[in-house]
Amino acid sequence: MDPSLEARNLAPQYRRVLEDLLDINDNWRDFACNLPQPDGEDGLLITSDIMKILEEQKFSRNHGSPSRHLLDFWLTLGRKRPTIDDLVNHLVSSRQLRAADYICQEILKRPPISDSINDDDSDEYLEQTLTNDQNFKLNQLAPTAPDISSLSLDDNWLTDEVATILRKVSNVKQYDFERLGIQTGRFDDLGVDQGGQKLGEGAFGSVFLAKDPDDGKPIAVKVLRNEFGKHFVGELDVITRLRHPNLLSLHGITFGKNTLCLVYQYMPNGSLSDRLACQSGTAPIEWKLRLQIALGTAQGIKHLHDNSYIHRDIKCANILLDEHMIPKVGDFGLVRLNDTEQTTLISVPAGTSPYMPHDAFLGQISSKIDVFSFGIVLLELLTGQPPYDEDREEGDILSWARDVIDFSQIDQSNVAAILDRRAGIWDLNAAVRVMNVIVKATEEEVKERIMIKEVVNLLRDIKF
Numbered sequence: 296m297d298p299s300l301e302a303r304n305l306a307p308q309y310r311r312v313l314e315d316l317l318d319i320n321d322n323w324r325d326f327a328c329n330l331p332q333p334d335g336e337d338g339l340l341i342t343s344d345i346m347k348i349l350e351e352q353k354f355s356r357n358h359g360s361p362s363r364h365l366l367d368f369w370l371t372l373g374r375k376r377p378t379i380d381d382l383v384n385h386l387v388s389s390r391q392l393r394a395a396d397y398i399c400q401e402i403l404k405r406p407p408i409s410d411s412i413n414d415d416d417s418d419e420y421l422e423q424t425l426t427n428d429q430n431f432k433l434n435q436l437a438p439t440a441p442d443i444s445s446l447s448l449d450d451n452w453l454t455d456e457v458a459t460i461l462r463k464v465s466n467v468k469q470y471d472f473e474r475l476g477i478q479t480g481r482f483d484d485l486g487v488d489q490g491g492q493k494l495g496e497g498a499f500g501s502v503f504l505a506k507d508p509d510d511g512k513p514i515a516v517k518v519l520r521n522e523f524g525k526h527f528v529g530e531l532d533v534i535t536r537l538r539h540p541n542l543l544s545l546h547g548i549t550f551g552k553n554t555l556c557l558v559y560q561y562m563p564n565g566s567l568s569d570r571l572a573c574q575s576g577t578a579p580i581e582w583k584l585r586l587q588i589a590l591g592t593a594q595g596i597k598h599l600h601d602n603s604y605i606h607r608d609i610k611c612a613n614i615l616l617d618e619h620m621i622p623k624v625g626d627f628g629l630v631r632l633n634d635t636e637q638t639t640l641i642s643v644p645a646g647t648s649p650y651m652p653h654d655a656f657l658g659q660i661s662s663k664i665d666v667f668s669f670g671i672v673l674l675e676l677l678t679g680q681p682p683y684d685e686d687r688e689e690g691d692i693l694s695w696a697r698d699v700i701d702f703s704q705i706d707q708s709n710v711a712a713i714l715d716r717r718a719g720i721w722d723l724n725a726a727v728r729v730m731n732v733i734v735k736a737t738e739e740e741v742k743e744r745i746m747i748k749e750v751v752n753l754l755r756d757i758k759f
Contacts, residue, residue, distance in 0.1 A: 296402050298380040303370035305379070307532075308459035309402055310366070316394040317362035323349070327365055329389040333373025340369065379403065456528045457548075460535055467535060468547030470558055471508070475516055475549055479503040482518055482554075488575060495566070497612075499526045499628050504561065507546070513561035514546055518554060526628035527555040533627040537602055541595030543615060543625035562623065564616035567592075571611060571675055579717035580620075583759055585676040586725065588614070588622045590754045595624040596669060597747045600662045605631045607660070609668035610650045610682070611675055631660060649682035649691045654741050663744045670736030677729055679715025693737055702734050725759045 305313070317323040327349065330340040341349075345368075349361040370377055377385075379402065386395035387408055396407040461467055476482065478492070482503055485491025494502040500519035507514050519527050534545040534557075547558040564570060567588065570580055580588070592614050599606055606613075607629040615623045652667040671682060674692055682692050689695040696702075700709040707723040710730045714721050732753050738744040 296379065296404075298383070298403055299378050301370070301376045302379045302382040303376060305402070306456075308456055309398075310363075311459060312397060312401075313394055314360050314362040314366065316397060317365075317391065318360055321361075322391055322394070323362040323365055326362075326386065326389045326391050326394075329385060330369055334375055340372070341365075383408065457531065460528070460532055461548075467545065468558070470547050470549040470556075472549045472551040472554070472556070474508055475505050475556065475558075476551065478505040479516060497626060505558075513563075515559045515561045516549075517557040517559060519556070527557070529630055530557060530627040533604060533630045537598065537604070539595055539598040541591045541622055541624060542598060543623040559625070560617075560623075562615035563618050564620055566612050567614040567616060567622065567672075567676075568611035570616060571679060572681070573717075579679075579715075582715075582718035582721050582726075584620060585718060586729065586754070586757060586759060588616070588620065589673055589676055589729070590751070591622040592624060592672065593669060593747060593751045593754055595622070596665050597751050599624070599630070600665070600747050603632055605633050605660060605662050606665050606668075607631055607655075608647060608650075609665050609672065610647050611672055612647075614672065633660065633662065647682075649693075652737070652741075652744075653739060659741070661741060662747065663741050666736050666744055666747050666750060669747070669750065670733050673729060673733045673736065677710075677715065677726065677733070678713045679717055680713075696733075705730050705734060722759050725757050728753070728757045 317326055324346070327341040327346065328339070332338050332340050349365055370382075379398065383395050383398050383403075386392070386398065392408060399405040399408050480492055482493075482501065483491055484493055484501075486493045487504055492503045492505065494504050494515060496502070500517055503516045503518065505514050505516050506512065531545075531548065534543070538544070543562075544560045545557060546560060549556045549558065565574070569575070570577055573579055596606065596609060606624065606627070608626060609624070613624065613626040615625050617623060650668040650671045652664060654661070655664045655667075671693060674680070674696055675682060678692070678696065680692050680695065683690050684692075684695075687695050689698050696713060699713055705727055707727055710726050711721075711723060714726055732750060735745045735753075736750060
């Protein structure tokens with residue numbers, strides 16, 4: 296790799312290893328203290344206030360990494376952004392020789408930097424102390440990857456990405472692709488209601504029912520085509536980092552030629568979208584259970600946001616229900632990491648139209664997008680209406696609701712007019728409180744829209 300390339304463009308698998316090397320023993324501190332202002336300006340870059348913010352990352356988020364935030368900050372500053380050579384030089388000057396060696400050997404294909412320093416410096420390098428646990432962690436980060444011999448993909452970058460992710464977790468099982476293929480009828484399109492194994496289909500692939508070869512329990516196999524490799528890696532990365540009762544749990548992965556598979560826990564009650572529509576003759580969801588599903592879903596989204604992730608495709612079809620009707624947010628193919636509360640811009644908006652606010656269509660990305668989308672989910676739970684219906688004068692559900700009732704004057708009489716009567720006899724006070732959450736969550740102005748933690752608190756306060 297060209298050492299003059301901007302270091303911010305390092306492949307994710309290299310960035311993750313670098314971050315871990317700097318996080319160990321809080322090595323990032325020495326590195327941070329040595330960074331200069333961008334573009335040759337006088338002074339040092341990292342102030343005491345910034346150091347405090349970086350330090351807080353270890354405690355404010357699960358999987359917090361001060362190094363990740365530090366590198367994101369430094370590598371994107373200035374007109375002339377730091378190159379890979381600049382990165383190595385600053386690692387050496389701050390005595391982070393293990394990290395410098397890693398960059399030299401694995402990225403630049405040079406001899407280790409420690410070979411070129413004098414004896415005294417070499418002694419100091421060898422005396423850098425690590426606990427047994429930290430040495431074990433470094434061994435896990437070694438270039439040798441776990442066995443992914445069944446990965447028969449043309450994209451070498453994808454192989455590297457998957458290996459890097461698997462290297463950092465121990466509970467992701469690797470299934471035999473041929474065996475699951477046989478169980479699913481070679482991923483035939485015949486649905487389970489027609490005697491086949493296909494559970495459903497999404498934007499990036501299809502989901503099939505199979506059985507775990509070890510315990511015989513049902514599992515869901517999400518099959519993506521190779522052109523959706525980025526979505527596969529993104530979903531794998533997120534779901535292996537985060538665990539929560541209201542997030543879909545990953546069991547394992549498997550690969551075939553030009554085929555990528557994520558293996559999830561099977562959700563026997565399907566999607567919230569199907570259950571609200573009473574698909575396959577299922578009974579309507581009772582209103583109290585709907586409020587429990589709403590709270591659980593909001594808690595899952597909050598966990599994503601607490602860890603700096605934006606889902607970007609919250610909708611009833613991506614909320615799955617287990618055997619106890621506990622909701623699990625799934626489909627993380629569009630998830631985006633956003634380490635600040637600031638709005639960022641992308642060139643191509645993504646999501647599902649009826650759930651997207653105006654700011655999402657403009658390519659403005661913030662956690663408030665998920666809040667708006669969840670507001671639409673709440674509206675579906677309250678009304679039983681589909682998110683879009685071409686037979687309605689106002690096709691999308693939010694426009695329809697605003698046409699039926701005055702959002703500035705929410706009371707029991709107007710809320711009663713839109714309630715889904717299939718859900719039983721609603722507590723009108725509870726329904727009004729849910730409607731008020733919907734109003735606050737679907738504000739057109741981003742700054743007026745509430746945060747997901749406020750949504751969770753408001754839903755928790757509803758007594759029924």
